[in-house]
Structures are given as structure tokens and as C-alpha cells.
Amino acid sequence: MRRLPPLAALRAFEAAARHLSFKRAAEELLVTPTAVSHQIRLLEETLGLRLFERRTRQVAMTDAAQRLYPVLRDGFDAFARTLDGLSAEARPRAVTLTATRAFTARRLVPRMASLQQRRPDIVLRLLAADEPVDLAAGTADLAIRYGSGLYPGLRSQPLGTDRMAPVAHPSLGLTAPEQLAGHRLVHFEWRVAHPDKPSWPRWFAAAGLLEPSAGALHCSDESHAIQAVAAGHGVGLLSLTLVAEELANGTLVQPFGPAIEGMGFHLLRRPGPESEPVAAVRDWVLAEFGQAADPAATQVSPPAASSG
Structure with a gap:
């Protein structure tokens, strides 16, 4: 001794x-x-x-x-x-994943259990923010963003392109585009600047119809617009990605087309090596929400003074 x-x-x-x-x-x-x-x-x-x-x-x-x-x-x-x-x-290993408020609430939160089953040792922290989060500063490890896919200084991997179409509560009984004139159209503010962003004027042009001049409901948030449509307050031009579960279970319906192409969902991460827990969450996001990992689909945008 x-x-x-x-x-x-x-x-x-x-x-x-x-x-x-x-x-x-x-x-x-x-x-x-x-x-x-x-x-x-x-x-x-x-x-x-x-x-x-x-x-x-x-x-x-x-x-x-x-x-x-x-x-x-x-x-x-x-x-x-x-x-x-x-x-x-x-200690459980924590990974912070940021996404828009609507994507976080409607897609990430319902799927968290699958990550917990696969990796109970990882604590997933969700950071919901419509404004871009600076990954370079370490505020988050990964980000899912909706936009063009050009994010300076970050690795960007596409998860898929969104499509927008008229969506309504089944109680409205819509069967044809011409019936929209008798219903309130639900709008929401776009937080992503894009010259060809999906909108009701763009949809009516694609459908070959004139847009009604009255009966609109304006929401400041996309999630609020979805809730308004689910409550039967009108017809929304909504992301088919964000309302996929409601369309599948029949609580919402897409009564007719056309569906117009929106922007893309992209998985972002910092260049360079990543920890094993971050890589595991990245693989989970790709498996749950996008296409299989493909080096050819991953690009690193040139660095810039600020990143989103």
C-alpha cells in the first residue's frame, strides 16, 4: 500500500x-x-x-x-x-438542429421518436427560427433551410423540392378551381426572398384563372396559415411537404391542381470534420426527410462574411 x-x-x-x-x-x-x-x-x-x-x-x-x-x-x-x-x-451527447418554425413543428417534432429509438444516447435540441442561424458561430450543429440552396461557406445537401397546391378542410366540399371564388383565400408572409416564390397570383396564372379580388385572410406565419385552413377558415396555398400527414389521414384535402413548384429544403452543416453524434443526426435527417447521402449532391459554397 x-x-x-x-x-x-x-x-x-x-x-x-x-x-x-x-x-x-x-x-x-x-x-x-x-x-x-x-x-x-x-x-x-x-x-x-x-x-x-x-x-x-x-x-x-x-x-x-x-x-x-x-x-x-x-x-x-x-x-x-x-x-x-x-x-x-x-452524459447524453447533445446535437442542435435548427429549422424554420413551420418545419420544426410539423416535420421534426413528430419524427423525433425515431431518432430516440435509433440513438438513445443523443439528445436532439431543436432550434426553431425563421431567421437564418449562424452555424459558423456554433449556435447550431445542423440546419434545415428552405431556399435556393446557396449558403456561403456551408455544406449544402438537398432534401427535395417543395410543391404548393390549394389545400382545404374537407367540409368545404371543393371539387373544382372555379369554386375558389366563393371561399376565402389564406395568405401568409414569405420570409425567404425569391423572385419566383409560390403565391396565389402565380397559382391562378398557372391554372388559367383570374384571382378573386376579395375574401382574403392574411397570416404573418406559415404555421398559423395551416392552422387556419385546418379550422375551415379558408383555402390555403400550402406546402404539400408540411401538410403531408394531414393529407394522408384525410383531415385536409388537396381538391384539385395544379401544384406549382416551390423552393427546396436543404440540409446545411459546417465544412470540415464533424463529431460522430452530429454525423448520426445528419444521417437521420437524410433518411427521414430527404434523399440518400450522395457525395455528388453535396456542395460547399464559397465563403462569405456572413452565413445563414
Whole structure:
């Protein structure tokens, strides 16, 4: 067995030697200066050596203390690193994924259970934001964005192109485009700048019809527009991706076409190596929401001063 002085005495000496102060050592160890002094006297008695020269308002290490201090300092540092590593291994590994509010609420949240089943050791943090989140700053690890696919300085992988079509509650009984004149049209504000963004005027042009001049309901948020349509308050030109489950279970219907092409959903990540948990979440996103990983489909946009 190793014959070592008490650990409390060694800790008190290491802290006092590092600070060259019994008072600051006591503050760090959450004890009184008297307790620190007592532990150091105990260590000196155990070793049969004097470790500090006590002076007015300060202490100085003896030659013996200067030999002992770096050994204890390095040993305690090694203890801390090893214990931190063990604690990190025991903690669930967190990955932050950001997406628009509508995509987060309608697509990510309902699918989270599948990731938990595949990787119970990963904690997925969802950051819903319609404004682009700066991945380069480390605010999030991955992002799903709706837009053109050009995101400077980031890796961008397409998940698929969206399609927009008239969607309504089945109780409205719509069967033909001409019936839209008798119903309120639901609009929402687009937060993505695009010259050819999907809109009711664009849809009516594709359908070869004149847009009704009255009976509109304007929402500031896409999710609110979907809720308004689900409540039967009107007909929305909605993302078929975001209302896929409602269309599948019949709570909403797409009574007629045409469906017009929207923009694309893209999975973004920082260039360079990524941790294993981030890679696992990336693979889950591709499996759940997009196409299979294909190096040819991944591009790195040129760097810029800011990223989204």
C-alpha cells in the first residue's frame, strides 16, 4: 500500500502554493484560512519538512515545497481531465438542429421518436427560427433551410423540392378551381426572398384563372396559415411537404391542381470534420426527410462574411 499523507492536506497545500495565499486557497476550497493552515501543518508534520515561510500577509514556498508543488499540480490536473472525460462519456451527447418554425413543428417534432429509438444516447435540441442561424458561430450543429440552396461557406445537401397546391378542410366540399371564388383565400408572409416564390397570383396564372379580388385572410406565419385552413377558415396555398400527414389521414384535402413548384429544403452543416453524434443526426435527417447521402449532391459554397 502507498503511504501517502491525507488527501485534504495535499489539496490544501496545492491550492496555497498555487495562490501563495492561505486566504485565497481557503476561498477556493470553501473552508476557513485556519483550516487550510491546519492541513498544511499536518502535512509538514507528516513529511518532517517545513513547506512555507509565514510572513506578514503572505507566504513563500521553501525549496521542499517548490519540489512538491509541480508534482501535485500535474497530478490534480490529470485527475480533473480524466474525471471530466468520464463524466462527458456518461452524459447524453447533445446535437442542435435548427429549422424554420413551420418545419420544426410539423416535420421534426413528430419524427423525433425515431431518432430516440435509433440513438438513445443523443439528445436532439431543436432550434426553431425563421431567421437564418449562424452555424459558423456554433449556435447550431445542423440546419434545415428552405431556399435556393446557396449558403456561403456551408455544406449544402438537398432534401427535395417543395410543391404548393390549394389545400382545404374537407367540409368545404371543393371539387373544382372555379369554386375558389366563393371561399376565402389564406395568405401568409414569405420570409425567404425569391423572385419566383409560390403565391396565389402565380397559382391562378398557372391554372388559367383570374384571382378573386376579395375574401382574403392574411397570416404573418406559415404555421398559423395551416392552422387556419385546418379550422375551415379558408383555402390555403400550402406546402404539400408540411401538410403531408394531414393529407394522408384525410383531415385536409388537396381538391384539385395544379401544384406549382416551390423552393427546396436543404440540409446545411459546417465544412470540415464533424463529431460522430452530429454525423448520426445528419444521417437521420437524410433518411427521414430527404434523399440518400450522395457525395455528388453535396456542395460547399464559397465563403462569405456572413452565413445563414
